[in-house]
Amino acid sequence: MAEYSILITSSPFQGDTALRALAFVQGVIDNGDVINNIFFYSDGVHHTNNLMLNTGDELFALDSWKALANTHNVKLLVCITAAVKRGIVSELEAKENGLAHANLTAPFEQAGLGAFFTALHKCNRLVQF
Amino acid sequence: MAHLLIRFTQSPYSNTKSQDGLDFALAATNYGHNVKVLFENQGVLQLVKAASMEGLKNHTKRLASMPFFDIEECFVCKTSSDLYNVESTLANTDLSEELDCQWITSEEKLSLIQSVDHVVTF
Numbered sequence: 001m002a003e004y005s006i007l008i009t010s011s012p013f014q015g016d017t018a019l020r021a022l023a024f025v026q027g028v029i030d031n032g033d034v035i036n037n038i039f040f041y042s043d044g045v046h047h048t049n050n051l052m053l054n055t056g057d058e059l060f061a062l063d064s065w066k067a068l069a070n071t072h073n074v075k076l077l078v079c080i081t082a083a084v085k086r087g088i089v090s091e092l093e094a095k096e097n098g099l100a101h102a103n104l105t106a107p108f109e110q111a112g113l114g115a116f117f118t119a120l121h122k123c124n125r126l127v128q129f
Numbered sequence: 130m131a132h133l134l135i136r137f138t139q140s141p142y143s144n145t146k147s148q149d150g151l152d153f154a155l156a157a158t159n160y161g162h163n164v165k166v167l168f169e170n171q172g173v174l175q176l177v178k179a180a181s182m183e184g185l186k187n188h189t190k191r192l193a194s195m196p197f198f199d200i201e202e203c204f205v206c207k208t209s210s211d212l213y214n215v216e217s218t219l220a221n222t223d224l225s226e227e228l229d230c231q232w233i234t235s236e237e238k239l240s241l242i243q244s245v246d247h248v249v250t251f
Contacts, residue, residue, distance in 0.1 A: 007249065009149070042149040042251070082149065113153065117160035120131055126247035 002033045005116070005123040008044035018047070018061040021129035022068070029072050036123050037075040038065075039116045040108075044129075045083040048076070051103040069107035077111040078104065132163045134245040137172035141188040147175055150251025151191055158198045165245065166195070167238070168230075169206035176205070176219050176230070193227050203228040208235060 006025060010017040028035055040047055047061055054060040068074050083104065084093060090110055094102035104110065120126065135154045139146040157164050168176060181187040195203070205225070210216045210232065219225045233241065242248055 009146075009251070041153065042145065113156035114160055117157055117162060120160075120162065126131075126249070128249055
């Protein structure tokens, strides 16, 4: 059984990358292998902005990630530094910095690169999208 | 411990990938992983020293800190540095000396990729 770490560095609007990432993750699960975590880094943090709306005529990745976490209990980690500088903040940061809204909520969890690299010690595969 | 190859493929200031990639590489060694870096495509331009500008992190200066984070193995794609005609420029800068860069061919690139556990591209 293989244990996977998935690194998302592309934004949701970058061609078919989100489609391929979601299909890959589903394939790993169907195959009986394990997803240790999905880590959103760099422009990949845009995936986790819950103020995005579904325009209905293309994949709405946000809902697919949430469904994945709820159905298969997959850990969705968001790099906190990369996120806050792109305007993706949790309730806590919103409150501390006097912002009107927070746009990062469960099932996404804030984490640092440290959490990703600590988990990587346990993973035999790392796949980047 | 995993052996990682970080590929830098973008020019230093065209987007945030270069900066994010460097942060990623430095964090990896902090958590006990082994890191090698490869500069290819427009990434070779990251090694050309540029003047500092207020409000912008100087990327070449930050790259020079890699040896202090135990990133000792730096590779530069020869085809890319030929394409951008920077080999002589790079050979004469302190940075490629500080990083002890090795120029490698396409075949050597393949064996480099095969020698590591994971490849991450920025």
